[in-house]
Amino acid sequence: MSLLLLCTWIGATSIIPLSSLETAGYIQDVKVVGDILYAASNTSGLIIFDVSTSPKPRKLATFSMHGMTSIDVAGQTLYTVKGTSIIAIDVTFPEAPLLLSVTKTKHFARGIMVDKQWAYVVGDGGVTAFDVRNPSKPIEGSSYLHYGEAYTSVFASGNIVSACSSMRGDIVNFGVTPPRRERGNNVRGVCRGFNGTIYVSLRGIVILIDVMNPASWAVVAISPSTEIHAFAVWDHYVATTGYHGLYMLNQSNQKLDDPKDYIIGHLDSIKYGWQVRVHEDIAYVAEGPRGVQVVDISNISNPTLVGGYNPISADSRDIFAQGGYAYLSGPVASLQVVDISNPKKPLLVGRLYDGTGSSVHAVGATVYVAGGTQLMVIDVSVPSRPVVLGRRSVKCAAVHVVGTTAYVVTLRDGFQILDVSSPSSIKLVNYLPFDYLLKAALLVSNNIAYVVSDRLTLINVQEPTVLGTACKGSTPSGVDVVGTTAYVAVQDGGLQVLDVSDPLQPAVLASGCKGCKAATDVKVHNGTAYLTTKQGMQAVDVNKPRALRLVDTFLNKERDLKGEEGEEEEEEEEEATTLSISDGVAYVSRNGLHVFGLVDSYPFVPEEEPEGKSSGEGAMVLVSVVAGVLLCGAASFVLLNRRQRARSKAGGGKNDDGYAEGELCVCEGGDCEMSEGDAQQDDLTEGDIKT
Numbered sequence: 001m002s003l004l005l006l007c008t009w010i011g012a013t014s015i016i017p018l019s020s021l022e023t024a025g026y027i028q029d030v031k032v033v034g035d036i037l038y039a040a041s042n043t044s045g046l047i048i049f050d051v052s053t054s055p056k057p058r059k060l061a062t063f064s065m066h067g068m069t070s071i072d073v074a075g076q077t078l079y080t081v082k083g084t085s086i087i088a089i090d091v092t093f094p095e096a097p098l099l100l101s102v103t104k105t106k107h108f109a110r111g112i113m114v115d116k117q118w119a120y121v122v123g124d125g126g127v128t129a130f131d132v133r134n135p136s137k138p139i140e141g142s143s144y145l146h147y148g149e150a151y152t153s154v155f156a157s158g159n160i161v162s163a164c165s166s167m168r169g170d171i172v173n174f175g176v177t178p179p180r181r182e183r184g185n186n187v188r189g190v191c192r193g194f195n196g197t198i199y200v201s202l203r204g205i206v207i208l209i210d211v212m213n214p215a216s217w218a219v220v221a222i223s224p225s226t227e228i229h230a231f232a233v234w235d236h237y238v239a240t241t242g243y244h245g246l247y248m249l250n251q252s253n254q255k256l257d258d259p260k261d262y263i264i265g266h267l268d269s270i271k272y273g274w275q276v277r278v279h280e281d282i283a284y285v286a287e288g289p290r291g292v293q294v295v296d297i298s299n300i301s302n303p304t305l306v307g308g309y310n311p312i313s314a315d316s317r318d319i320f321a322q323g324g325y326a327y328l329s330g331p332v333a334s335l336q337v338v339d340i341s342n343p344k345k346p347l348l349v350g351r352l353y354d355g356t357g358s359s360v361h362a363v364g365a366t367v368y369v370a371g372g373t374q375l376m377v378i379d380v381s382v383p384s385r386p387v388v389l390g391r392r393s394v395k396c397a398a399v400h401v402v403g404t405t406a407y408v409v410t411l412r413d414g415f416q417i418l419d420v421s422s423p424s425s426i427k428l429v430n431y432l433p434f435d436y437l438l439k440a441a442l443l444v445s446n447n448i449a450y451v452v453s454d455r456l457t458l459i460n461v462q463e464p465t466v467l468g469t470a471c472k473g474s475t476p477s478g479v480d481v482v483g484t485t486a487y488v489a490v491q492d493g494g495l496q497v498l499d500v501s502d503p504l505q506p507a508v509l510a511s512g513c514k515g516c517k518a519a520t521d522v523k524v525h526n527g528t529a530y531l532t533t534k535q536g537m538q539a540v541d542v543n544k545p546r547a548l549r550l551v552d553t554f555l556n557k558e559r560d561l562k563g564e565e566g567e568e569e570e571e572e573e574e575e576a577t578t579l580s581i582s583d584g585v586a587y588v589s590r591n592g593l594h595v596f597g598l599v600d601s602y603p604f605v606p607e608e609e610p611e612g613k614s615s616g617e618g619a620m621v622l623v624s625v626v627a628g629v630l631l632c633g634a635a636s637f638v639l640l641n642r643r644q645r646a647r648s649k650a651g652g653g654k655n656d657d658g659y660a661e662g663e664l665c666v667c668e669g670g671d672c673e674m675s676e677g678d679a680q681q682d683d684l685t686e687g688d689i690k691t
Contacts, residue, residue, distance in 0.1 A: 055307025241273025329357025370396030390423030
């Protein structure tokens with residue numbers, strides 16, 4: 001036993017990445033070329049699919065690049081814009097996309113379209129043409145300068161270019177020098193085209209523009225929804241998408257009196273349509289945080305959802321793990337259910353879109369989601385089909401459930417105690433007025449509610465009264481309680497430890513620890529406090545609360561493409577939101593779901609020597625300890641090597657940035673992060689995390 005304790009002590013605390021459940025971020029554009037579907041995500045970059053054999057797209061590769069929103073494909077080259085750059089990517093082999101060039105633009109770019117030898121880029125400064133006959137070295141051509149609201153979409157036919165935004169649209173003739181504006185104002189909205197003809201949509205009205213005579217235009221369709229983010233035109237039909245579904249409209253040469261007369265079919269399950277492309281009898285819809293939807297439109301009057309790419313939502317705000325499942329809630333998917341019976345291979349098995357979620361708690365097969373304007377009680381006895389059992393209208397920020405009592409922190413209506421024994425009829429039992437909150441976290445332990453807002457507030461839940469407060473000015477964000485000790489995640493110093501044996505006067509035992517970063521949540525497990533941060537995760541030894549010791553840090557940093565001058569463009573930090581620990585495994589909701597194994601540290605305390613022990617016995621004990629140290633040293637070396645290999649596969653633990661010098665591309669089954677002209681294979685397996 002002593003040898004085991006010694007080994008554990010020498011091994012120290014480790015945070016070992018086990019797996020991750022990918023997110024696609026926010027998919028805003030799709031393009032179909034033959035059997036290949038290209039999807040642009042603002043966080044994940046370019047995702048490439050094979051759509052030849054199944055309604056469910058089969059992912060071939062991911063080209064990692066933050067900020068991608070618009071794409072076009074010409075021949076074997078895909079073009080996209082990012083910030084002030086045009087990116088050209090060779091997609092001759094879709095399984096292995098290869099960066100060809102990064103070309104600077106004078107202004108921030110938001111949209112791109114390629115027509116023959118020219119790539120037309122629109123954005124903050126107007127429209128600029130680039131000669132892309134050599135994709136490895138695009139050459140800037142002429143520009144039509146416009147300052148004001150930035151153009152966001154573009155369509156080109158010959159020398160005529162349509163550049164549009166929600167407030168302004170222009171038809172520009174690039175056949176003259178300098179380019180000349182032929183028409184504007186009435187063509188604002190979204191620009192698209194079909195067979196060389198320009199179409200523009202504004203507040204649901206789709207008009208056709210004569211390329212040869214831009215002053216000539218005609219209404220061809222009207223959508224019943226004015227919130228159109230994108231549309232597609234083919235044959236005699238128009239498909240529009242936005243917040244109100246996918247509409248199939250019939251083109252008409254004459255303006256009809258009632259917009260409903262244009263409607264042929266409607267699919268209302270599409271709620272976040274940002275782009276739609278039609279290929280043969282299939283419509284592919286980029287649905288923002290919900291991925292890519294595949295819709296069968298062979299029967300135009302009955303569009304049918306037949307498949308799609310539906311990764312876990314990236315914007316989860318809270319997570320709760322128990323009984324082999326992790327439950328995540330967020331503003332898009334109010335509930336996502338993940339099977340974590342095998343932590344190395346988490347599997348998204350169910351989800352519910354019903355309002356927003358900011359806090360989640362589970363008791364048995366019942367999940368409670370607070371967020372937006374309601375508290376929902378959800379049955380997850382069949383994890384693949386969450387069913388709402390009941391709800392109460394209240395502006396919730398956080399929820400914690402004990403038995404059949406739900407404790408809720410609201411944004412405006414104070415601290416509430418609810419009877420949820422009958423989910424269809426949730427009743428208010430008691431409440432305590434509370435200051436207006438922008439955000440909150442909540443934990444209930446031993447009849448005391450710990451409410452995190454701009455401070456930590458302790459509330460007696462038997463007769464709702466404020467007992468005491470702490471952490472004012474420290475910007476707390478999460479709390480955990482073990483016995484009479486409270487551990488608070490804070491911005492300044494990462495962790496505060498409080499003695500709450502007297503809840504009327506919480507006493508500070510420790511405030512901050514050396515090396516700890518601003519924390520977003522905390523959970524304590526076997527004498528170690530685990531903190532989530534914007535950069536990853538940290539472990540703090542709290543066995544001696546007055547002498548906190550940082551024992552491990554796992555950083556999650558991603559690189560981005562470099563511009564021609566070699567400077568690294570600024571990337572958005574991913575914020576680790578919340579943390580839940582179940583069976584010695586940590587589950588973190590940060591741009592998806594990340595799973596970490598925990599190897600906890602225990603201080604080694606030798607047993608006292610019994611009276612009368614002989615010197616020979618003492619010598620044997622000494623020899624045993626020395627042998628144990630040697631054996632444990634070897635075991636620790638193996639453990640650290642395994643940990644290092646796991647981190648290497650995860651992209652962590654290599655240098656201060658989490659990457660080895662010269663590492664330019666990491667691929668797993670086609671998941672790639674590439675720098676110009678280089679590709680390098682790695683041996684990640686399906687269960688390995690990629691961060």
